[in-house]
Amino acid sequence: MKQFLVGNRISLHGLRPEDLTVNSPYYSWLEDLSLDQYTERSYFPNSESRMRAYYDASTKNQSLILLGIFDNDSGKHIGNITFQDINWLNRRAFIAYLLGDDSFSGKGIVTEAVLMMMYYGFNRLNFNRIYGGVTALHAASMKVCEKVGLKEEGRMRQHFFRNGEFSDSLVVGAVRDEWMSEFGNKAKDLFQIPPTYQRL
Ligand SMILES: CC(C)(COP(=O)(O)OP(=O)(O)OC[C@H]1O[C@@H](n2cnc3c(N)ncnc32)[C@H](O)[C@@H]1OP(=O)(O)O)[C@@H](O)C(=O)NCCC(=O)NCCS
Numbered sequence: 478m479k480q481f482l483v484g485n486r487i488s489l490h491g492l493r494p495e496d497l498t499v500n501s502p503y504y505s506w507l508e509d510l511s512l513d514q515y516t517e518r519s520y521f522p523n524s525e526s527r528m529r530a531y532y533d534a535s536t537k538n539q540s541l542i543l544l545g546i547f548d549n550d551s552g553k554h555i556g557n558i559t560f561q562d563i564n565w566l567n568r569r570a571f572i573a574y575l576l577g578d579d580s581f582s583g584k585g586i587v588t589e590a591v592l593m594m595m596y597y598g599f600n601r602l603n604f605n606r607i608y609g610g611v612t613a614l615h616a617a618s619m620k621v622c623e624k625v626g627l628k629e630e631g632r633m634r635q636h637f638f639r640n641g642e643f644s645d646s647l648v649v650g651a652v653r654d655e656w657m658s659e660f661g662n663k664a665k666d667l668f669q670i671p672p673t674y675q676r677l
Pocket residue numbers: 512515516574575576577581582583584585586587588589610611612615616617618620621
């Protein structure tokens with residue numbers, strides 16, 4: 478098994494070339510427009526080179542970390558999770574996630590993946606703040622944010638225009654000390670080997 482962020486049920490690892498091919502699960506999720514109700518992938522056609530360019534950006538620039546979510550039992554690649562717009566000076570990052578394999582939805586997978594990613598961000602990458610944005614129409618994603626301690630901090634009005642309507646974007650966020658005292662132990666318990674504490 479690949480070793481990076483190894484959890485009890487799921488693990489988060491860097492992608493390999495075979496995860497990006499036309500026959501990969503990842504490719505098929507991006508072709509599945511039913512997953513795109515609240516995101517913006519379907520506006521442009523998918524291709525291996527587009528996926529490759531995104532992957533390459535994650536390996537070449539330090540403001541993006543892209544990890545696959547893998548099911549430990551089957552080894553299946555079932556989703557992705559990212560830190561984007563990483564600002565190392567101010568020690569903050571934007572978090573985003575995608576569960577691609579629908580057969581795993583509603584089982585708490587994204588909740589676990591986000592808790593693991595936030596633990597990694599706060600303890601290994603020395604972030605002080607992790608934030609995200611979710612459309613106010615997306616009840617399941619807002620529920621995930623609530624369960625992982627990404628608290629509502631604000632609302633950007635009519636931020637998205639999708640499927641013919643505007644919707645607000647909720648700004649959600651967490652700061653390290655508060656989050657660690659509330660969610661740190663819960664998140665740590667999800668790992669087989671928790672990322673090392675590296676705080677400056
Ligand atoms: C939305 C998404 C992130 C949820 O992932 P998941 O692994 O199924 O989420 P979890 O099982 O960890 O948690 C989902 C929670 O939302 C709840 N939920 C699901 N549908 C809901 C709905 N329509 N209304 C309210 N709550 C809902 C679930 O009951 C669960 O809460 P619970 O554990 O208290 O029962 C995932 O389906 C996804 O990535 N979808 C496609 C892309 C996308 O929308 N990405 C997010 C962009 S912000």
